[in-house]
Amino acid sequence: MSLSSPHVKWVTTVFVILALVAAFVFGTAPKASATINYGEEVASVAKRYVGSPYKWGGTTPKGFDASGFTQYVYKHAATKKAIPRTSAAQYKIGKSVPQSQLKQGxxxxxxxxxxxxxSFVGIYSGNGTFIGVTTKGVKSVKMSDTYWKTKYMGAKRVVQ
Incomplete structure (x- = not known):
């Protein structure tokens, strides 16, 4: 008994479908994983507030001071991290990082x-810049500017 051409095509099609179903059901599919780079996310949140006004003692987008800004950004970024209120207290947390190894956030x-x-803190945003609050409001600042270069005290990593 021989199979005619339409039957061969039909059997072949059924076989291919069954093979695909078996491969799908019993095969190993790569597991999807999503990781978040908290430092990059913190820097991204900080950038959203560029242009917000300065306010002595300010802790909201209606007006920030330097440490109020960093505290607000960390709390409202994906980190949901509570950090101390003042720049001096913030300097006491985290891991010290050499300037040559700075990462966003x-x-x-x-x-x-x-x-x-x-007496001042900002959030490193990459490429030798940080986002911080000056008397002119939230700005992106080059760390190499003469004013900032001469006053640099160090950096801390508080999220990975």
Whole structure:
């Protein structure tokens, strides 16, 4: 008994479908995984507030001071991380990071008042810049600018 051409095509089609179903059901599919880079996400959130006004003691988008800004961003980013209120207290948390190894989201600290005393903090945003609050509001600032370069105190990584 021989199969005619239409029967061969039909049997072949059924066989291919069954093989595909078997491969799908019993095969190993790669597991999807999504990871979040919290540092990049923190920097991204910080950038959203560029242009927000400065306000002494401010902790909201209606007006920020430097440490109020960093505290707000960390709390409202995916990290949901609560960090201390002042730049001096923020300087005491996290892991110290050499300037050459900064990653987005790291906190960068400066002595803008008394020499050698941390009084300002910003969020590193990559490419030698940070997002921080000056008297002109939230801005992106080059760390290599003369003013900032001479006042740099260090950096801390508080999220991975």
């Amino acid at each position: 790291d906190l960068v600290f400066y002595a803008t008042g008394k020499k050698g005393v941390v």
